[in-house]
Amino acid sequence: MSTTHDFQLHRDAFGKLIFTGSDGEAHEALPVRAFPIGAPDKGIALVDPHGHELAWIDALADLDAERRQLVESELASREFMPVIERIIEVSSYATPSTWTIVTNRGETKLILKGEEDIRRLAAQALLIADSNGIQYLIRDRGALDAHSRKILDRFL
Amino acid sequence: MTQSPATPTALQPILPTSSQIPLPEAWQPVVEAQLVKEEKVLAWLEIDLNTSLHFGKGLIVLTDRRLLARTGDTPEWQSQPLREGLRLTRRDHAGVGSLELFDATGRLAHWRYTLGQDVAAGRLIDHVNRQLDFVVTGVAPTPPAQAVCPKCETPLLAGQDECPVCSKEELTPPSTWTLFRLWRFARPYRWQLLAGFLLSLATTAATLVPPYMTMPLMDKVLIPYQNGKPIDTGLVTLYLSGLLGAALLAWVLGWARTYILALVSERIGRDLRTTTYEHLLKLSQEYFGGKRTGDLMARIGSETDRINIFISLHFLDFATDVLMISMTTLILVSINPWLALVTLLPLPVIAFLIHTVRERLRTGFEKVDRIWAEVTNVLADTIPGIRVVKAFAQESREAARFRAANQHNLEVNDKVNKVWSLFGPTVTLLTEVGLLIIWGFGIWQISRNDISVGVLTAFLAYIGRFYTRLDSMSRIVSVTQKAAAGAKRIFDILDHVSSVPEPATPVHLPAVAGRIELRNVGFRYGTRSVTRDISLTIEPGEMVGLVGHSGSGKSTMVNLICRFYDVSEGAILIDGVDIRSVPVAEYRKNIGLVLQEPFLFFGTIAENIAYGKPDATREEIVAAARAAHAHEFILRLPHGYDSLVGERGQALSGGERQRISIARALLIDPKILILDEATSSVDTTTEKEIQKALDNLVRGRTTIAIAHRLSTLREANRLVVLDRGSVVEVGNHDELMAQEGHYYRLYQAQARNVDTEGGSDLEAGGEDDKGDRE
Ligand SMILES: Nc1ncnc2c1ncn2[C@@H]1O[C@H](COP(=O)(O)OP(=O)(O)OP(=O)(O)O)[C@@H](O)[C@H]1O
Numbered sequence: 042m043s044t045t046h047d048f049q050l051h052r053d054a055f056g057k058l059i060f061t062g063s064d065g066e067a068h069e070a071l072p073v074r075a076f077p078i079g080a081p082d083k084g085i086a087l088v089d090p091h092g093h094e095l096a097w098i099d100a101l102a103d104l105d106a107e108r109r110q111l112v113e114s115e116l117a118s119r120e121f122m123p124v125i126e127r128i129i130e131v132s133s134y135a136t137p138s139t140w141t142i143v144t145n146r147g148e149t150k151l152i153l154k155g156e157e158d159i160r161r162l163a164a165q166a167l168l169i170a171d172s173n174g175i176q177y178l179i180r181d182r183g184a185l186d187a188h189s190r191k192i193l194d195r196f197l
Numbered sequence: 198m199t200q201s202p203a204t205p206t207a208l209q210p211i212l213p214t215s216s217q218i219p220l221p222e223a224w225q226p227v228v229e230a231q232l233v234k235e236e237k238v239l240a241w242l243e244i245d246l247n248t249s250l251h252f253g254k255g256l257i258v259l260t261d262r263r264l265l266a267r268t269g270d271t272p273e274w275q276s277q278p279l280r281e282g283l284r285l286t287r288r289d290h291a292g293v294g295s296l297e298l299f300d301a302t303g304r305l306a307h308w309r310y311t312l313g314q315d316v317a318a319g320r321l322i323d324h325v326n327r328q329l330d331f332v333v334t335g336v337a338p339t340p341p342a343q344a345v346c347p348k349c350e351t352p353l354l355a356g357q358d359e360c361p362v363c364s365k366e367e368l369t370p371p372s373t374w375t376l377f378r379l380w381r382f383a384r385p386y387r388w389q390l391l392a393g394f395l396l397s398l399a400t401t402a403a404t405l406v407p408p409y410m411t412m413p414l415m416d417k418v419l420i421p422y423q424n425g426k427p428i429d430t431g432l433v434t435l436y437l438s439g440l441l442g443a444a445l446l447a448w449v450l451g452w453a454r455t456y457i458l459a460l461v462s463e464r465i466g467r468d469l470r471t472t473t474y475e476h477l478l479k480l481s482q483e484y485f486g487g488k489r490t491g492d493l494m495a496r497i498g499s500e501t502d503r504i505n506i507f508i509s510l511h512f513l514d515f516a517t518d519v520l521m522i523s524m525t526t527l528i529l530v531s532i533n534p535w536l537a538l539v540t541l542l543p544l545p546v547i548a549f550l551i552h553t554v555r556e557r558l559r560t561g562f563e564k565v566d567r568i569w570a571e572v573t574n575v576l577a578d579t580i581p582g583i584r585v586v587k588a589f590a591q592e593s594r595e596a597a598r599f600r601a602a603n604q605h606n607l608e609v610n611d612k613v614n615k616v617w618s619l620f621g622p623t624v625t626l627l628t629e630v631g632l633l634i635i636w637g638f639g640i641w642q643i644s645r646n647d648i649s650v651g652v653l654t655a656f657l658a659y660i661g662r663f664y665t666r667l668d669s670m671s672r673i674v675s676v677t678q679k680a681a682a683g684a685k686r687i688f689d690i691l692d693h694v695s696s697v698p699e700p701a702t703p704v705h706l707p708a709v710a711g712r713i714e715l716r717n718v719g720f721r722y723g724t725r726s727v728t729r730d731i732s733l734t735i736e737p738g739e740m741v742g743l744v745g746h747s748g749s750g751k752s753t754m755v756n757l758i759c760r761f762y763d764v765s766e767g768a769i770l771i772d773g774v775d776i777r778s779v780p781v782a783e784y785r786k787n788i789g790l791v792l793q794e795p796f797l798f799f800g801t802i803a804e805n806i807a808y809g810k811p812d813a814t815r816e817e818i819v820a821a822a823r824a825a826h827a828h829e830f831i832l833r834l835p836h837g838y839d840s841l842v843g844e845r846g847q848a849l850s851g852g853e854r855q856r857i858s859i860a861r862a863l864l865i866d867p868k869i870l871i872l873d874e875a876t877s878s879v880d881t882t883t884e885k886e887i888q889k890a891l892d893n894l895v896r897g898r899t900t901i902a903i904a905h906r907l908s909t910l911r912e913a914n915r916l917v918v919l920d921r922g923s924v925v926e927v928g929n930h931d932e933l934m935a936q937e938g939h940y941y942r943l944y945q946a947q948a949r950n951v952d953t954e955g956g957s958d959l960e961a962g963g964e965d966d967k968g969d970r971e
């Protein structure tokens with residue numbers, strides 16, 4: 042797809058992102074990251090509500106500041122992958138287990154249904170899905186404090 | 198990416214205007230301060246995210262005149278009076294739900310919550326819509342016609358005492374005292390176990406006799422002889438035959454004990470395995486979706502083995518060890534209390550050691566188990582996929598994967614062994630030291646004439662046994678921890694409550710007519726919302742065709758109707774009864790299902806066809822095969838109906854497998870027939886033939902057929918067109934063609950026999966859209 046990005050973006054009164062292509066046609070658009078975990082800033086697609094691709098952005102940096110800000114703010118308002126910074130306690134080492142954690146989005150509790158809900162990503166990163174399907178990310182489990190690491194280790 | 202606004206359930210006024218659920222205590226004073234005189238709270242929703250998606254509690258309150266809201270980050274309240282044109286919608290993405298409030302000019306507010314609150318959010322929307330209706334039209338909403346769950350206001354259906362939504366949320370972890378829970382499996386063998394226990398006790402008691410005899414042998418025979426007295430032959434014979442007798446007794450008892458316990462051990466193992474497997478089979482598809490085959494195999498296979506050995510051998514050994522140690526201690530104390538005291542010196546040290554390593558060993562062994570499962574997983578993953586591995590020449594990569602898993606296994610084992618290997622010898626060292634001390638202390642006491650030489654010899658003989666016991670007792674630490682780790686993983690399975698639970702008060706359906714009704718069905722796989730608000734009634738004997746793009750939710754609907762998964766919202770009814778109220782197996786007996794990916798078991802063709810009805814006669818099997826147009830190709834096989842199909846039916850072609858699975862579904866003569874792409878892998882002529890046969894069979898049965906080739910669905914009474922999880926059109930072929938909507942475009946695309954990528958908006962499936970290219 043093109044890398045010239047000859048489309049326009051703006052936000053309407055309903056809070057929706059509106060895409061206007063080179064043909065002048067306006068569509069509601071949603072930005073979607075192609076590799077949300079592996080390469081979040083590379084490869085972003087703008088899709089319409091039906092799931093058709095409107096435009097492909099190779100890298101966010103390719104966009105001018107205004108459009109980039111729109112895309113980023115829309116992404117930020119839709120993305121939810123709290124990063125676990127600390128594990129305070131767990132209700133039990135057997136699953137289902139309730140974890141009290143501190144994330145970059147505040148303190149919360151998550152319910153881990155089974156050990157298989159902890160997915161190993163590349164290197165030391167982990168992705169934990171709770172019983173409601175929210176994904177929690179641990180960027181580097183080596184970088185956690187000793188207490189959290191000890192708890193986590195029991196589940197791996 | 199779903200963005201369909203939640204439609205109010207205007208058809209069924211089931212909710213009362215005012216919610217029955219009281220406001221949480223903490224919020225009451227805060228909310229009351231906001232209310233004006235005579236303003237009444239009707240409903241509320243606690244939200245747990247703020248607008249910038251940080252965790253924080255907020256509240257949305259519906260009163261009789263307005264919507265009040267407060268998010269976690271500000272103490273201020275927003276207020277929106279209820280008025281015409283106001284609209285509250287919800288949608289969700291990646292585990293976060295959004296409630297948005299619109300009027301004609303734009304978005305007024307939006308709130309965020311995690312999906313745990315989604316049902317509650319839906320309820321709030323219902324309340325808002327009803328109150329809005331009332332405010333705008335002035336007509337009082339009708340009172341609820343149905344019983345609702347007091348906790349979450351889901352309507353309850355016939356036979357439901359408990360709310361199916363609330364009761365699903367049981368998330369209590371299994372207790373830590375898992376090993377004691379194994380008693381359940383040992384109980385049937387308690388008498389054998391008791392006999393085994395008594396026998397081991399007796400064996401050990403018999404082994405305690407010889408050392409006692411060394412005392413008089415030493416003091417009454419050997420030492421007097423050294424001092425010049427002649428040997429008393431009678432006495433010697435007596436003592437020696439006593440020694441022999443004790444040894445023989447110990448031998449007989451030991452044999453009986455080992456035999457009995459071995460028998461019990463195997464039986465406990467068998468029970469444990471079958472119980473676990475039976476439970477596993479009852480679990481829902483969702484459970485299997487999340488688990489790895491190898492892991493489950495490891496749990497049921499090797500870990501049960503370890504547990505039964507633990508129960509029948511080690512646990513009893515441990516009990517006898519404890520008893521023996523106390524008995525020996527008693528004997529020692531009775532001979533000489535001081536010497537006895539010295540003997541017991543290493544005990545506290547060993548106890549301390551056990552305490553320190555126990556936890557580390559247990560977690561270590563748990564890890565070892567998990568890693569072992571990982572090794573099995575690699576095997577279970579690659580062997581069935583061997584064709585792909587070979588086709589892409591990735592043998593070395595798979596070998597590397599296996600090697601890596603093994604390496605990991607090695608590392609974890611090394612770590613545990615480090616602790617463990619140090620522990621055993623340390624205990625041995627301690628006992629050696631104990632022996633030394635006794636020698637020293639004993640000699641000192643003899644020199645002071647406090648004890649005789651015989652007493653010291655007896656002591657030393659006892660001590661040998663005493664410390665062996667201690668050693669084996671400390672060894673139990675590792676087996677116990679191993680068994681505890683295994684037990685935990687077994688109970689993980691046994692404690693898992695199926696997510697399609699059996700009803701508490703089942704409703705039995707004597708004869709099923711086959712009327713299927715879907716009421717506002719919503720479903721999500723995890724957070725991924727797949728279907729929304731589907732309402733559809735299929736009359737008995739009707740044939741309904743499901744069409745739509747790849748990924749539009751057709752198979753999902755089948756999964757829901759078969760109750761492989763339970764709906765997230767709404768309900769599915771069979772003959773007017775919620776399928777969640779009918780015993781699962783009883784319900785599924787009425788369904789003949791042909792899956793998109795046919796699966797055959799290892800066995801003969803006849804066995805595979807008769808899978809759902811093992812007692813079927815040969816005539817029935819042949820008749821079913823004929824109907825499915827499988828008969829002729831089966832006859833061409835070297836052993837006809839007795840041919841083996843190989844694992845997963847490898848020996849057959851895709852179309853042949855499909856026809857066998859159609860025959861399988863037909864044989865059970867079901868009231869409801871579900872064909873999910875049943876004929877997608879056969880050529881058009883064969884399909885036509887199967888179709889002809891099916892046309893007869895379909896008569897009188899409720900049939901749901903899915904097909905990408907629209908011609909397959911010619912006979913359908915109605916076609917239901919799905920698009921992105923919603924029903925978009927319903928009608929017969931002619932009606933739908935006249936509408937010129939989704940179906941029309943789908944049909945045109947196939948008729949033109951061209952790839953319409955990008956053309957019609959039905960092409961939402963994108964590149965995985967194989968069906969349209971016929
Ligand atoms: N187990 C699952 N977990 C998560 N998502 C799933 C699961 N099964 C299906 N889906 C998703 O649900 C959607 C509907 O799938 P479904 O199998 O019902 O499609 P379909 O209409 O049968 O398609 P096809 O015609 O290709 O068989 C798809 O987007 C699919 O990715």
Ligand SMILES: [Mg+2]
Pocket residue numbers: 751752753793873
């Ligand atoms: Mg399908």
